[in-house]
Amino acid sequence: MHRFGEATRRVRIRRFASNASSYRVLVLGGGAGGQAVSSALSRRLGKGAVGVVEPASVHYYQPMWTFVGAGAKRFEESRKDMSDVMSSGVDWIKTAVTQFEPEKNRVATQDGKTISYEYLVVALGIQLDFHKVKGLAECVGKDGVSSNYSANTVRMTWKFLEDFKGGEALFTFPNTPIKCAGAPQKIMYLADDLWRKKGMRGNVNISYYSSLPVIFGAKKYAATLNQVAKCKDVNLNFRHNLVEVKGKSKEAIFENLDTQEKKTVKYDFMHVTPPMSPPDILKGSPLSDAVGWVDVDKETLQHKKYPNVFGIGDCTNVPTSKTAAAVAGQSGVLRENLLAAMRGQALTQKYDGYTSCPLPTSYGKLVLAEFDFNGEPLETFPVNQGKERRPFYFMKKDMMPFLYWNLLLKGRWKGPKMMRTLAHLGMNKR
CATH class of the missing domain: 3.50.50.60 (FAD/NAD(P)-binding domain)
Incomplete structure (x- = not known):
């Protein structure tokens, strides 16, 4: 039994390691944004076309930590091995990025290598x-x-x-x-x-x-x-x-x-x-604004200077709350716009700033805040989500982790926009 476990572990390491020095799409970061985008793109572009630079061995579902801190969830439920969440269609480059060279379409890594790309997605999170x-x-x-x-x-x-x-x-x-x-x-x-x-x-x-x-x-x-x-x-x-x-x-x-x-x-x-703050590696980099956030168009998520660079999630200067829900809303926009850029087409997908903040107010009640760039409600369900409600609490506690692990990280969840339209029967809900 021990030997079988060791063999499985070795297969996983070989499965994700790669000596490739160039990718059609290189993704920096294996958090929620990096996983969602790399998983979806690898299905569209084929195995070996997408590389993911990520040094960590563990992936955490951090939205669960409120419940861990409150004794309602076990810490172990919030973590998985990175090898278990990384798509089989990508090359996992288990190191950290140390330098950006967007003029040459390449990055340097901590292990002394240089990796070239046609398109770059920066998903390095927040520090x-x-x-x-x-x-x-x-x-x-x-x-x-x-x-x-x-x-x-x-x-x-x-x-x-x-x-x-x-x-x-x-x-x-x-x-x-x-x-x-x-x-x-x-x-x-x-x-x-x-x-x-x-x-x-x-x-x-x-x-x-x-x-x-x-x-x-x-x-x-x-x-x-x-x-x-x-x-x-x-x-x-x-x-x-x-x-x-x-x-x-x-x-x-x-x-x-x-x-x-x-x-x-x-x-x-x-x-x-x-x-x-932005990760130290981004501060002062050619990809970042004066503060250090990746400088992207807030609607298309394309870099303002380098058209073959995109950003997603907490590391960007997109003016919305930094949440996993925002990542979900951005992931579909980024994916379709990047593919359009590859085809030489216009970037037609627009991110509306959708984000969500489920706020438990007790053990058993929750306010489900959903809103856009302007702080205007963008609610999924045909009820007043500004009220404390019991079903929302259990949705946050028990349903959202399933959605995160099985849909978002696999690039199959782009936020609740379609659900919102259906729930409101076509009423004016974007």
Whole structure:
């Protein structure tokens, strides 16, 4: 039995390794965007035409980490070996990109190789910057500080919540773009519900410190969430950014972004959303804007300078919330536009900014926010999704993981646009 397992593992390694130095399409990144695009394109272009540069051995379904941190899912359910999610039709190049040379249609990699391409898709995700908050990197995962954003710390959230005896509980949102902008408050609502179920909520003071001026960017859902926070007796503190954590004394220091004044807040438990930024390899690269995001047209996802380069997901400067739902909406647009570019045709597919943020407000209820570039609702179901609903909670918890692993990563899910049209019987829902 042991020998059979070893043979299977060796077959997988041979199956994805490649010494090819040129591809019709080279995809950088094996996250949700990279997998969705590479899987779909490999079926259209044939085996060996698509290469994927990805150094990681494990793929995580990160939207599940809210439930992992809240004890509603096991961490193991959120991970799979990269070899199990990589399409059999692509070449997996297990290394990292170190340099972009778009003028020569090639990239350099960490193992010293150069890979050429006809078309490039950049899907490198977003970078967690724990080190940008003084003291945070040293105390996250201990000293009562946790974060659902890291595979290394998400399980500590549940331990801290379960062991909590009362006191000051803080939840933070940084002064940078982040992936899943609703996640900082999702865990807060679940923590509130947990402590109520344990009969200890009266011993807890919950405070939310956000750099934003509002609780949520889309007005319809902000109205609901403001009411949820009020009913849960959450202290809302907007325009406050976490700048330092003193783990030993359990103190958090926040800066008021309007007055630049700083204040020190004691905590017994704190869930931190770290600052985030484009991956270091993109900052200052010829593919990026002044900040470091891949500089693409927000509708076609084609690079503004290099027509044979496309971008998808969190690493781009597309002005919408950075979520897996946005990746799904972008993946079909990118695929069809890239194929059109290959044929010398016009790029006719347009991304409308669709993104989704399912916000659990308790164990059993959820607000399903779906909206476009302008924050206007773009809802799939013919009900008011701005209300807390029980079916949406179980859809998020139990159905969406299946959709992610079996459809999105395989390039067979382009978002709910068709479902939306059918559900609304052709009414004015894009």
